[in-house]
Amino acid sequence: MTSNSVTRNSLPNGSGDPRKKPLRVAIAGVPNSGKTTLFNALTGMRYKVANYPGVTVEKKEGRTVLPNVGEVIFCDLPGTYSIFGGSPDELVASRFLSGLIPSEEQPDLIICVIDTCNLERNLYLASQLKDQGRPLILALSMNDLALRDGIHIRKELLARNFGAQVVDISGRNKTDLSSLYASLSSIPPTASGFDWCLCPEFIEHSKTLGVRFAELQKVSASPEQSIVLGMSLLTGARASAHPALETQVQTAREALALKGISAGSVETRDRYAWISSVIAKSVSFASAERNRGTESVDRILTHKLWGGLVFLGIMALVFQAIFSWAEAPMNLIDDGISYFRSFVSSWLPPGILRSLIVDGIISGVGSVLVFVPQIVILFFFIAVLEESGYLSRAAFMMDNLMRRFGLQGRSFIPLLSSFACAVPGILSTRSIPSWTDRMATILVAPLMSCSARLPVYTLLIAAFIPDTALLGFFSLQGLTLLAMYLLGAFGAGMIALLLKKTLFRGSSTHFVMEMPPYRMPQPLNILRTVLDRVLLFLKAAGTIILACSIILWFLASFPQREGASRAEAVESSYAGRLGHLIEPVIKPLGFDWKFGVGIVASFAAREVFVSSTAMLHNLEEEEPSESLVLAVKNERDPKTGKLRYTPLTAISLMVFFVFSCQCMSTLAVCRRETGSWRWMAFMFAYMTAMAYLASLATYQLGSRLF
Amino acid sequence: MLLKLGRFVGKAGRCSIVGNKSPNVRRGYRYRIDSLKDPYSELSQKLLSMGLVQGAIIEVVNVAPLGDPVQIRTQGYHVSLRLNELFAMNLTLMQNSVL
Numbered sequence: 157m158t159s160n161s162v163t164r165n166s167l168p169n170g171s172g173d174p175r176k177k178p179l180r181v182a183i184a185g186v187p188n189s190g191k192t193t194l195f196n197a198l199t200g201m202r203y204k205v206a207n208y209p210g211v212t213v214e215k216k217e218g219r220t221v222l223p224n225v226g227e228v229i230f231c232d233l234p235g236t237y238s239i240f241g242g243s244p245d246e247l248v249a250s251r252f253l254s255g256l257i258p259s260e261e262q263p264d265l266i267i268c269v270i271d272t273c274n275l276e277r278n279l280y281l282a283s284q285l286k287d288q289g290r291p292l293i294l295a296l297s298m299n300d301l302a303l304r305d306g307i308h309i310r311k312e313l314l315a316r317n318f319g320a321q322v323v324d325i326s327g328r329n330k331t332d333l334s335s336l337y338a339s340l341s342s343i344p345p346t347a348s349g350f351d352w353c354l355c356p357e358f359i360e361h362s363k364t365l366g367v368r369f370a371e372l373q374k375v376s377a378s379p380e381q382s383i384v385l386g387m388s389l390l391t392g393a394r395a396s397a398h399p400a401l402e403t404q405v406q407t408a409r410e411a412l413a414l415k416g417i418s419a420g421s422v423e424t425r426d427r428y429a430w431i432s433s434v435i436a437k438s439v440s441f442a443s444a445e446r447n448r449g450t451e452s453v454d455r456i457l458t459h460k461l462w463g464g465l466v467f468l469g470i471m472a473l474v475f476q477a478i479f480s481w482a483e484a485p486m487n488l489i490d491d492g493i494s495y496f497r498s499f500v501s502s503w504l505p506p507g508i509l510r511s512l513i514v515d516g517i518i519s520g521v522g523s524v525l526v527f528v529p530q531i532v533i534l535f536f537f538i539a540v541l542e543e544s545g546y547l548s549r550a551a552f553m554m555d556n557l558m559r560r561f562g563l564q565g566r567s568f569i570p571l572l573s574s575f576a577c578a579v580p581g582i583l584s585t586r587s588i589p590s591w592t593d594r595m596a597t598i599l600v601a602p603l604m605s606c607s608a609r610l611p612v613y614t615l616l617i618a619a620f621i622p623d624t625a626l627l628g629f630f631s632l633q634g635l636t637l638l639a640m641y642l643l644g645a646f647g648a649g650m651i652a653l654l655l656k657k658t659l660f661r662g663s664s665t666h667f668v669m670e671m672p673p674y675r676m677p678q679p680l681n682i683l684r685t686v687l688d689r690v691l692l693f694l695k696a697a698g699t700i701i702l703a704c705s706i707i708l709w710f711l712a713s714f715p716q717r718e719g720a721s722r723a724e725a726v727e728s729s730y731a732g733r734l735g736h737l738i739e740p741v742i743k744p745l746g747f748d749w750k751f752g753v754g755i756v757a758s759f760a761a762r763e764v765f766v767s768s769t770a771m772l773h774n775l776e777e778e779e780p781s782e783s784l785v786l787a788v789k790n791e792r793d794p795k796t797g798k799l800r801y802t803p804l805t806a807i808s809l810m811v812f813f814v815f816s817c818q819c820m821s822t823l824a825v826c827r828r829e830t831g832s833w834r835w836m837a838f839m840f841a842y843m844t845a846m847a848y849l850a851s852l853a854t855y856q857l858g859s860r861l862f
Numbered sequence: 863m864l865l866k867l868g869r870f871v872g873k874a875g876r877c878s879i880v881g882n883k884s885p886n887v888r889r890g891y892r893y894r895i896d897s898l899k900d901p902y903s904e905l906s907q908k909l910l911s912m913g914l915v916q917g918a919i920i921e922v923v924n925v926a927p928l929g930d931p932v933q934i935r936t937q938g939y940h941v942s943l944r945l946n947e948l949f950a951m952n953l954t955l956m957q958n959s960v961l
Contacts, residue, residue, distance in 0.1 A: 237911040237912060238907075238911040240907075240911075241907055241911070273938065273939070274937075274938060274939045276913055276937050276938075277912070277913045277937070277939065280911070280913065391902075391907070392901065392902030392903070392906075392907060393907050418897075418901055419901075420898070420901025420902045420906065421897070421898060421901045421906075421910065421915070421916060424910040424911075424915050425915055425916050425917075428913070428915050450940070451923050451924075451935070451940075454923070454924055454933065454940075455924065458924055458926065458927075458933070459927075460927040463927070464927070548942070552926055552931060552933060552942045553926055553927060555926065555930070555931050555944070556926060556927070556928040556929070556930050556931070557928070565931070664904060664905070666904070666905055666908055666947060667931055667942070667943060667944045667947060668905075668908050668909060668912060668941065668942075668943045668947055669941065669942050669943070670912065670939065670940070670941055670942075671933060671940040671941065671942050672939075672940075673939075673940075
């Protein structure tokens with residue numbers, strides 16, 4: 157294991173000594189401080205994203221080679237306001253810095269990014285980092301904005317009063333890395349901590365508790381780390397989960413209370429007092445008016461009427477973009493895939509292999525690739541809204557409404573995004589700190605009718621809903637479509653509320669949320685965020701879709717029948733037999749075996765319903781077309797000669813699609829984000845049950861009433 | 863049946879949002895934080911880490927459309943919090959607030 161007290165006073169040279177270890181640098185900072193911008197500027201495209209072992213906390217690491225320094229590995233720590241607490245992000249950050257994560261080496265040096273417009277709060281985290289007793293550099297960001305607000309920081313004074321090296325990395329449009337690079341060429345001395353503390357008794361008690369805690373956890377901790385551990389227990393930031401130790405903590409708190417010291421708040425109070433004095437000695441303020449610009453904008457943007465209108469406008473723009481801008485690239489990809497299919501077809505001899513590759517793999521994977529433009533646009537807009545600071549305003553406005561459904565303000569944008577595709581929606585739930593709120597949002601996200609359901613709705617509405625107008629104005633077909641969307645949203649609300657009252661009962665959730673000043677989104681940050689997420693989507697969804705496509709192809713192609721028409725071939729295949737098999741189960745819902753096949757097939761991807769229905773009517777269609785609509789409408793029962801499907805059947809089927817979980821990509825991403833198969837299974841189970849019951853109720857009640 | 867459902871939703875929501883006795887908070891109100899009601903709770907730790915400490919002065923700069931949450935300014939930055947979170951702190955309304 158790495159030793160805990162590494163002091164490197166020698167200058168690592170860049171002459172390429174292979175035995176020399178790379179310099180490990182951790183980058184820490186509060187959210188919105190410019191930490192990610194710095195990491196991106198330092199590592200460019202040479203980075204990788206993974207998860208820390210055993211937790212769903214993202215780990216970003218990048219390498220670069222610097223002159224006079226050699227190889228440097230930068231590790232971007234999760235953005236937190238403190239590293240004391242028990243939340244996954246804070247635990248990972250503090251354990252990483254102490255070298256307590258088994259697969260990670262302890263960093264040689266910490267860079268703490270300081271947003272100079274928010275000195276007190278940023279220095280609060282920095283003082284906690286200083287307690288760790290590791291080499292520390294403070295990197296000042298957004299100094300140009302601070303100067304504009306009249307905040308003038310004297311670097312040498314700050315360095316001396318705070319007790320760590322200070323460099324400026326602010327630049328008008330680009331991060332200025334020159335002074336940071338210069339300071340990396342010689343490791344600063346280790347920062348010594350705890351000079352903020354005015355109560356020696358507090359430190360004493362912390363030390364005793366910390367040492368005991370370390371023993372119980374069976375880790376070896378340096379004196380500083382013991383004190384830090386003890387402080388987090390004493391202040392209540394962390395619970396120790398050892399009953400004997402908890403009693404000791406209580407005793408210590410009482411002892412301190414007798415001396416008039418409140419253990420819960422003394423640490424923060426003393427820290428801020430010390431920080432105030434440091435700032436008073438090192439920073440001059442030209443004017444007392446800060447952040448007024450943001451406030452005036454906020455007054456409009458969060459206003460009941462104007463704010464709402466602006467919000468609707470932005471959302472309309474985003475959806476318009478998704479559905480119209482994506483069309484051209486989607487058609488391009490579609491054509492490309494068709495071309496590729498025919499190319500491969502002409503190349504391979506007819507037979508099973510060709511069928512597998514062309515009809516199975518290429519079609520299956522192609523159906524996912526076609527959605528990539530929509531997903532890219534959606535990720536892009538979410539990233540821009542996030543970077544600019546508008547997302548927190550949206551959460552602020554919607555919190556009250558969302559709470560009535562057991563969710564919170566930050567769930568709003570993820571759920572709204574799920575109207576286009578649930579995968580980006582689920583990925584953007586990372587912004588929700590409360591675990592239960594995040595889980596609830598992830599579990600109901602697929603209920604928001606996504607764009608993949610649209611072809612199914614379109615086909616069924618065109619075939620079975622009469623093209624008349626209600627009250628001479630509202631199209632019945634349009635209203636039905638709207639009803640399906642509303643049904644999904646309503647269902648999501650009900651399920652979230654139910655979850656809150658049962659599974660997630662009694663859990664505490666907090667809304668406390670920083671509202672950063674409006675900022676121009678940085679192109680590099682946006683680019684990397686979008687790229688990261690799209691690659692994640694392709695990796696998670698791609699593999700599972702590939703597997704499902706192959707399975708479905710197999711089910712639909714075997715056993716083969718010579719000389720049979722397309723429809724007959726499908727009927728006698730395993731897929732067809734499966735359809736017949738489940739017919740008794742789906743009959744109460746108003747479906748027959750043909751719809752059964754379609755439903756089974758669409759569990760891989762919803763759009764497949766259309767193409768499989770087409771196949772059963774001897775058509776080659778992939779999209780709802782005139783011929784397919786007519787074929788489905790005029791389908792007759794061979795025994796009675798009557799029309800097989802009625803509008804009620806169609807509505808029942810649509811209701812089924814609203815609630816059922818027929819997207820492997822969503823399940824894959826759910827598993828990834830929740831870190832367990834259980835929740836994925838739960839999502840599938842509850843949605844399938846809901847779909848069945850809702851469809852049953854619709855058909856049975858409908859057939860009694862009409 | 864729909865009406866009953868609506869009432870259920872409203873009630874469930876309202877119960878968890880704001881206690882009936884919560885004082886009215888408007889834009890321009892300024893408070894001084896005296897102490898925390900329960901210094902060891904998770905919420906208090908969160909508030910403290912956000913800089914809402916004893917002695918800090920906060921000003922309400924904005925109120926969400928339905929009255930809750932509120933946006934406050936302290937030491938130059940903005941934090942939004944629900945009314946129940948705001949009143950988890952012992953506050954003194956300052957004299958020269960806009961009333």
